[in-house]
Amino acid sequence: MDYAVMKTAPEEFAKQMKREHKRTDMAPFECYIAGKPAKGFKLSYMTEAGGMAYQLIVSGVANGQPVLVQLTLDIDPYKNEDIPALPRQIVQISPNTQLTTAK
16 A cells, blocks of 8 residues: 555545445544554444444554554454554554544
């Protein structure tokens, strides 16, 4: 992914994921990749098994390289502690962000 593509790719990717899952809610949020400001989208949708799934799609620049992270969780992440330890080393939710999902 290059810098020009990165400007629109994250939102387009989130919209594509929304189309793949029926009744998906999507909302933007503020976050960080490797400590640098990044753009994120949170998606919430029902799984085929009847439970809920939550995806964080985050894009930004880390060490001079464009990065896109897709993280799927089975719990609704409201704070950094809700993200597993390993991915939390890369993606952090902004402390000012109320991570909710809008329709």
